Amino acid sequence: MRPVNASIITIGDELLIGQTIDTNSAFIAGELNKAGIWVRRRVAVGDVYEDIRIALDEEKKESDIIIITGGLGPTADDITKPLLCDYFGGKLVLNEEVLAHVIHLFEKVYRRPGPLLERNRKQAEVPDVCTVLHNARGTAPGMWFTQENRIFISLPGVPHEMKGLMSSEVMPRLQHAFADRLPAILHRTLFTAGIGESMLAELLQDYESRLPEWIKMAYLPNYGMVKLRLTAKGTDIVTLEKDIEPWYQELQQLANDYLVSPEDEGMEVVIGKLLKGNGKTVSTAESCTGGHIAQLITSVPGSSAYFKGGIVSYANEAKMNLLGVSAQILETKGAVSEETVQQMVQGALEQLKTDYAVAVSGIMGPDGGTEEKPVGTVWIAVGKPGKTQTLRLQFRFDRQRNISLTAINALNMLRKFIIANG
Amino acid sequence: MRPVNASIITIGDELLIGQTIDTNSAFIAGELNKAGIWVRRRVAVGDVYEDIRIALDEEKKESDIIIITGGLGPTADDITKPLLCDYFGGKLVLNEEVLAHVIHLFEKVYRRPGPLLERNRKQAEVPDVCTVLHNARGTAPGMWFTQENRIFISLPGVPHEMKGLMSSEVMPRLQHAFADRLPAILHRTLFTAGIGESMLAELLQDYESRLPEWIKMAYLPNYGMVKLRLTAKGTDIVTLEKDIEPWYQELQQLANDYLVSPEDEGMEVVIGKLLKGNGKTVSTAESCTGGHIAQLITSVPGSSAYFKGGIVSYANEAKMNLLGVSAQILETKGAVSEETVQQMVQGALEQLKTDYAVAVSGIMGPDGGTEEKPVGTVWIAVGKPGKTQTLRLQFRFDRQRNISLTAINALNMLRKFIIANG
Numbered sequence: 001m002r003p004v005n006a007s008i009i010t011i012g013d014e015l016l017i018g019q020t021i022d023t024n025s026a027f028i029a030g031e032l033n034k035a036g037i038w039v040r041r042r043v044a045v046g047d048v049y050e051d052i053r054i055a056l057d058e059e060k061k062e063s064d065i066i067i068i069t070g071g072l073g074p075t076a077d078d079i080t081k082p083l084l085c086d087y088f089g090g091k092l093v094l095n096e097e098v099l100a101h102v103i104h105l106f107e108k109v110y111r112r113p114g115p116l117l118e119r120n121r122k123q124a125e126v127p128d129v130c131t132v133l134h135n136a137r138g139t140a141p142g143m144w145f146t147q148e149n150r151i152f153i154s155l156p157g158v159p160h161e162m163k164g165l166m167s168s169e170v171m172p173r174l175q176h177a178f179a180d181r182l183p184a185i186l187h188r189t190l191f192t193a194g195i196g197e198s199m200l201a202e203l204l205q206d207y208e209s210r211l212p213e214w215i216k217m218a219y220l221p222n223y224g225m226v227k228l229r230l231t232a233k234g235t236d237i238v239t240l241e242k243d244i245e246p247w248y249q250e251l252q253q254l255a256n257d258y259l260v261s262p263e264d265e266g267m268e269v270v271i272g273k274l275l276k277g278n279g280k281t282v283s284t285a286e287s288c289t290g291g292h293i294a295q296l297i298t299s300v301p302g303s304s305a306y307f308k309g310g311i312v313s314y315a316n317e318a319k320m321n322l323l324g325v326s327a328q329i330l331e332t333k334g335a336v337s338e339e340t341v342q343q344m345v346q347g348a349l350e351q352l353k354t355d356y357a358v359a360v361s362g363i364m365g366p367d368g369g370t371e372e373k374p375v376g377t378v379w380i381a382v383g384k385p386g387k388t389q390t391l392r393l394q395f396r397f398d399r400q401r402n403i404s405l406t407a408i409n410a411l412n413m414l415r416k417f418i419i420a421n422g
Numbered sequence: 423m424r425p426v427n428a429s430i431i432t433i434g435d436e437l438l439i440g441q442t443i444d445t446n447s448a449f450i451a452g453e454l455n456k457a458g459i460w461v462r463r464r465v466a467v468g469d470v471y472e473d474i475r476i477a478l479d480e481e482k483k484e485s486d487i488i489i490i491t492g493g494l495g496p497t498a499d500d501i502t503k504p505l506l507c508d509y510f511g512g513k514l515v516l517n518e519e520v521l522a523h524v525i526h527l528f529e530k531v532y533r534r535p536g537p538l539l540e541r542n543r544k545q546a547e548v549p550d551v552c553t554v555l556h557n558a559r560g561t562a563p564g565m566w567f568t569q570e571n572r573i574f575i576s577l578p579g580v581p582h583e584m585k586g587l588m589s590s591e592v593m594p595r596l597q598h599a600f601a602d603r604l605p606a607i608l609h610r611t612l613f614t615a616g617i618g619e620s621m622l623a624e625l626l627q628d629y630e631s632r633l634p635e636w637i638k639m640a641y642l643p644n645y646g647m648v649k650l651r652l653t654a655k656g657t658d659i660v661t662l663e664k665d666i667e668p669w670y671q672e673l674q675q676l677a678n679d680y681l682v683s684p685e686d687e688g689m690e691v692v693i694g695k696l697l698k699g700n701g702k703t704v705s706t707a708e709s710c711t712g713g714h715i716a717q718l719i720t721s722v723p724g725s726s727a728y729f730k731g732g733i734v735s736y737a738n739e740a741k742m743n744l745l746g747v748s749a750q751i752l753e754t755k756g757a758v759s760e761e762t763v764q765q766m767v768q769g770a771l772e773q774l775k776t777d778y779a780v781a782v783s784g785i786m787g788p789d790g791g792t793e794e795k796p797v798g799t800v801w802i803a804v805g806k807p808g809k810t811q812t813l814r815l816q817f818r819f820d821r822q823r824n825i826s827l828t829a830i831n832a833l834n835m836l837r838k839f840i841i842a843n844g
Contacts, residue, residue, distance in 0.1 A: 290717050
């Protein structure tokens with residue numbers, strides 16, 4: 001069984017001047033990978049006719065599938081579609097179905113007054129040698145070409161539209177086209193916190209060396225957490241599921257002290273499940289994270305079942321008036337102190353009437369540090385009525401990263417507290 | 423003057439299976455671009471010896487500079503460094519200075535007990551044919567190679583470390599190496615909100631067609647905002663600054679109705695400047711955005727000067743107890759209603775004693791929609807004591823995007839309100 005290879009080509013000057021972070025490639029790669037298609041290379045080129053052509057030539061040498069994103073928007077430089085016509089030997093024709101869809105979107109969904117703009121009308125033009133892929137979420141259609149046993153797919157660069165096309169059109173068609181060549185692929189992910197990548201690798205050194213050829217393990221560090229992923233490849237998914245299980249179980253045991261979840265899910269999802277399972281509620285009292293902890297908790301659909309609310313007490317005044325932190329504590333111990341976060345937690349519990357609360361106060365930088373409390377100093381408290389736990393941490397990064405790390409550590413501490421005080 | 427071209431090669435299976443979004447390339451491209459170096463291509467390859475070698479061969483054909491990131495971490499598969507040795511004809515040697523730095527980091531900064539792990543010690547090994555670039559922020563050093571008039575730079579993949587190396591080592595050395603070949607480059611960015619990309623392009627069609635050859639304009643849409651960027655290229659920065667000015671002024675006038683800032687700065691920075699300039703303060707009352715608006719405001723260093731705090735009133739109970747929303751309004755009009763956000767704004771103004779406040783309540787999805795108030799329905803209110811403005815919006819995206827769009831629209835409404843009620 002010859003493996004199926006793919007390349008992703010992203011088009012757009014904005015990718016080469018650093019204005020846009022390419023999130024599309026990661027999504028596309030993830031979808032292909034789940035289906036057992038190996039992405040060999042990702043290439044980003046500018047809005048330059050010749051560079052796009054060269055990239056197509058290069059990638060089709062080794063890849064069965066070439067997915068192209070970008071270059072199709074209403075203000076694009078009109079390079080991609082003419083190029084695809086030249087490349088596949090067709091000409092641009094107005095597609096009536098696409099046009100009807102574009103008109104529908106502008107009239108009914110966007111409710112834009114006046115006649116259709118010429119630049120939007122042109123979005124309904126497609127090379128007459130492609131299969132049109134319906135873009136339910138936008139005006140630029142996807143396009144599917146075949147040439148010398150290769151499949152070329154052109155998708156709009158708007159992430160929301162590209163994602164819709166990948167799920168509804170691209171993946172089903174690819175799975176059909178390569179049904180006889182796709183291996184079974186299985187991922188098992190563990191999610192750890194509180195241990196660095198090196199120490200974890202040390203802990204798992206022996207385990208890793210014993211892994212059979214058909215299982216690969218990857219370390220995926222991300223802001224105070226490390227994901228461990230086992231990838232198994234075989235011919236039959238049922239056999240794989242059975243065979244990987246003991247390895248997966250052993251990994252969970254080895255990483256047990258740091259295990260947040262045996263699944264590929266964020267800390268906020270784990271906490272949500274814990275609270276939902278217990279029928280308990282939580283609230284937040286944030287100073288330095290400015291609402292980020294509440295935002296993480298509420299990023300989970302259905303979080304209103306366990307999150308009642310939070311208080312962002314940035315000013316000392318807010319700490320006193322909304323959370324009942326005492327003026328004396330603020331004066332003698334300071335806003336970034338164990339006593340302050342203790343009172344913040346108890347204040348949140350009282351004000352929001354929840355079973356648990358988490359509070360943070362710190363100095364995120366770049367300014368505001370002192371010798372005693374340098375930038376990166378953070379106090380975290382978690383608690384329930386009558387019981388509070390505190391922790392002091394010291395980060396050494398920039399403002400944004402300090403905020404992220406504070407939030408994730410506070411959530412991890414909350415998670416452990418809920419488990420221990422369930 | 424032959425232009426200076428660069429390629430960026432990112433190494434790592436995690437980029438090809440969709441687990442990691444490549445933010446490094448965008449940062450590197452941005453830094454190079456600011457210095458007048460054009461990034462021709464970005465290529466991502468897996469941890470595969472042969473694929474990395476092929477990428478190096480291909481990119482050095484057309485690029486003067488090849489920057490490689492990733493593949494150097496303590497759990498990396500030990501492919502990149504041996505490959506670089508082979509490629510440039512050297513051998514791995516222990517670098518005493520790097521070793522001393524690694525030891526220093528583990529003992530003094532990370533405070534990790536016990537002897538140095540072998541895998542960390544190996545990070546001090548470098549090919550003897552490279553110039554070592556000091557990585558002040560981590561254990562993996564940068565490496566600088568030259569071959570046939572090409573410069574190859576290998577950097578660690580950890581963003582924080584890569585960024586430090588780019589600023590302190592890579593850019594100064596590149597600017598020195600290509601001093602006689604780098605053009606003058608000037609960017610001017612405008613930041614608009616409240617108008618889509620197509621309409622903006624229509625508005626600027628004539629202007630765009632009149633732009634001279636040496637100025638390029640780009641549309642950079644992002645969550646309810648569109649950035650417009652003019653890029654001028656020439657031989658002398660002082661002349662460019664003078665010559666671009668009338669074009670830049672004209673663009674500001676044309677986009678005036680939608681202009682958020684004539685600089686490349688976020689909505690939250692603009693609001694911060696307005697408030698600081700007026701000596702005024704703001705607070706937030708958020709339901710559906712769960713703290714995201716407060717988080718955006720406090721992402722700006724120094725925001726404690728004008729942001730006193732916020733209340734995340736997710737549960738109706740919190741809306742009543744913390745913001746004084748009336749039970750009757752919640753019952754008759756619902757939590758997502760004009761009356762509720764009006765009371766939330768006035769509640770925030772009272773509780774947090776600020777000059778302005780902003781409040782939002784909506785249904786972000788995927789569940790919770792009704793026929794009258796479908797998913798994506800949002801009410802926003804901005805106000806000052808005694809005066810409130812409201813707006814109903816309807817989004818049609820997924821939860822995450824609905825939250826982002828709600829936050830940015832609320833902030834834009836706040837910005838306009840502050841200007842009109844200064």
